[in-house]
Amino acid sequence: MEIKNVGVVGCGLMGSGIVELCARKGYSVIVREINDDFLNKGLDRIKSSMAYAVKKEKMTAADQDAAWALSWARRTSQTSPTSISPSKPQLKISI
16 A cells, blocks of 8 residues: 555644654645644644754755645545544544
8 A cells, every 4th residue: 555645633743743754755744633723833833843954954945845835734624535644543533
């Protein structure tokens, strides 16, 4: 089974790290959060982390742009089937 899409439930500390890692590795990432405030905080955390990596020359600006260009869903209606969902499995089951 080839993994192309990764779904992450929650964009807190752990979820945002998983989202960033997967995006940086070239996977299409779909993230779901319970409200826009939490989602925006998580996405801001990812942007900040990537900007820091560029500043420290751990990644290029082009790589940052490519990772950020991957799909980011915000609401349930925007999600699609994914290959894996590594964050918060108990919450995922209830959704």
